Amino acid sequence: MSNEPANNDDETPRDPLQEILASLMGGKGLEGIDPAELAKAAGLPSDPNALQQMFAQFQTMMNSPTEGPVNWQLAHDNARQAAAGGDPSVTPAQSREVDEALRLAELWLDPVTELPSTGLIGRAWSRAEWVEETLGTWKRLTEPVANSIALALSTTLQEQMPEEMKSMMGGASSMLQNMGGALFGMQLGQAVGALAREVVSSTDIGVPLADLQMALLPANVAAFGEGIEVPEAEVRLFLALREAAHARLFVQVPWLRGHLLGAIEAYARGIHIDTSRIEELARDLDPSDPERIREALSQGVFMPQRTPAQDAALSKLETALALVEGWVDELSFEAAAQLPSAAALRETVRRRRATGGPAEHAFGSLVGLELRPRRLREAATLWAALKEQRGVAGRDAIWKHPDLLPTAEDLDDPTGFSERREMAEASDSAVDEALAKLLTGGYEPQSGAGPDDGEHPEDPSTPKE
Template identity: 60%
Template sequence: MADTPPSNRSDGSEEPDDSGKKDPFAEMFSGLFGGATPPGFDPKNLPEGFGAAMGLPTDPEALAAIFRQAQAMMGAMASGGGEPVNWKLARDAARQAAAGDDPSITPARSGAVADAGRLADLWLDQSTVFTSDGSACAALSRAEWVEKTLPLWKTLTEPVAVSVGQAITSVLRDQMPEQMRPMLGGAEGLFQNLGGAMFGMQLGTAVGGLAKDVLGATDIGLPLAGPSPALVPANVAAFGAGLDVPEQEVLLFAALREAAHTRLFLRVPWLRAHVVGLVEEYARGIHIDISRIEEAVRDIDPMNPESFQGAITEGLFAPQRTAAQEAALAKLETALALIEGWVDEVVAAAARNLPSAAALRETIRRRRATGGPAEQAFASLVGLELRPRRLREAAAFWALMLQERDVEGRDAIWDHPDLMPTAEDLDDPAGFGARRALAEASDDELDAALGKLLAGGFGPSTGASADGETGDGGDSTDGSDGSDGSDGTDTGGGPKGKA
């Protein structure tokens, strides 16, 4: 009998010849959803009404896409590699979700984005002391945005995925009868791969949805695509289509926001790690509600795929927040609000000569405060809402700081993470100066006391001073209070040091 040539998959690619290493799950789904052996079937040939009865789309193309997705997931289960997230599956799902109307970046479009970035840099030079590093603003397609942002999504979501995978395995182990648990054995790896595949597909779908909505690389308050500014022209055009604003003004305003974000993270090097650290602090406190997963699993109807999909979209694997997580999220919310509020104020000052600046500013504020469907899907997946609920309060705080301290003093507030404004400062901006002065004074006094201690100023040889009071370690021959005795000058803070 003649050799059977390799068949083609529904996407046009050839089926690899790996008959020597057949995986039972992949082979089963290959037969069900199309493959080399046996020859599968065409979804267009399904009996009339079958899709509706099963809760599946009636469109044959949509049905074929579901079959391909199911086949991909089962293939991924067998090759998950033990990772908490199947990142190949996440990448593929993200690119698929971002596909569609994703035009390639033309030289003309790339040049327009770069020109807008250069003009934005010139205008920002007048409204902040943070300077640009001269990087050009890049133009990205949606697919390119996915590729450039996935590394940071991995950092943000992998700790969550670890807990989710452990919860799934724990539920399956606990529900299995005692006498059958030893049989679970190596199947735990399969269950972990299943969790990693499911999480990867959900995460990829959410990231792909964001790719169709974000204006640039910093929309969620973090430099997702690296240290240089970048815009997604297709999304900028879609955003401006519903506004009565010239396209050039929308592009310039988006470039201003992107450049301002980039300058902030460039000149405040600790900021990115600070925000990511808050996300990780949240992840460390994750507690999965096992009973909620068990209840949801019991409610899934195997004959109704929509019940399974509904359980996922309603947050089946979303963690239940603990008190520690709520505290971490409160800090994260404040940090994101401070970032967005600063950008909001700086861009407003830089764009004061742009006719539509006020309208665009208000539109962006509402957009960031409410979030879109993709952001909500991401929040349902990992329990994080990366949007600044207190943007307006933060913008008012930075506006007051500009009045009180000028541009340099306002931007100097970013000098150190330990002295960053808090939620209390957003509630009472007018009292920030007094609270900050008190904190700085306490630090100065501590430094002075530590300096004296290291110099032996508080040693056992302390004697009586000339005025009859207990001395502070100074040389009695010159009457100084903590100097080295060489010239009698006060190096310990003078009268303040004695107080």
């Protein structure tokens, strides 16, 4: 297509996508926009060749039928592409080192928890393997948000399109429906692929992304240890302790994985996209000002908007994540007591989990959810206090049922948890006992207190015989 502006007499058909974008951008389309700036703002790679390949793939996918509103094949392909750069294959020596570290970690955990060993075989994954093993769970967690974004984009595009263009599009409306899903799939793939370059294990973000798996990523473990002056073998063993502790918790507490993933799904289902923000961008944006475009997109034009109910749900989810991470933090540190670098490694992990890496922030901006245990330290303090008060068995018994889990209030005052729980249990017991008596007729009426006790009090106004 020519770069010259089309005049009214030009009968050359224009690309429908260009027509839509031109309509949204006040007739200017994408003229004057620096593709690298737009890509950077959208969280996509800025390399021209990679962009060209990606958008060619995007255009093909956008016109292809998909299952549901999100193009998950595009997400998969982009995740693999983002993870593949500098992703060496796992060597036999690395596989052996990871297996030995996870086996030793299981032995070291035995004395510090009542939860038994899982018997899982330790795996060494490349970044691409991590993508393959976890993408199904990412799809489950992000699909509600993805559907909302895809619907908002397609609805806004159709509403903003002039009537004459709607008739021109005709049967191509399916392209509009696929457009939002393709855009989201592309960005999600980039976010997951970037995460694959940061995570060190299958449970590194605190959520069991791979069902019944225990694995480390040797390339990322080596990168984690750079600059902290700790032997790589110690780094690997400490991270193996964390992975093995996560595995015990999720395997031996069967309800926990569904509880966490269900909480995330419930939170995501309540997210809705503010389409007015997309409309404002389309109406007010000057396509000749790339910096303004970058600023608008970085402010989260497509970022889901939270309601007060969502904020409350997020608070509960963050508490659950903190409890998992706090338990793992406490156990892995206790099990690693014989490692000279245990304290330094623990603090490094804590800071890393509290702040999150660039990929975690990008993922959080995309789906409106950051899976970070903000109250990890308070949770670790709580589990340490419970061990002191109840012993190892009493501490781990908390995981028997979700109703037994500590709350955000308990994280505020870890030492008072047991006292509050005993008071609540005593109150519940008293209520249950009273209810049981009421249902079985166990209450004895007070003498002279009821109208049917066979005796009637004298009425002073009634004359005596």
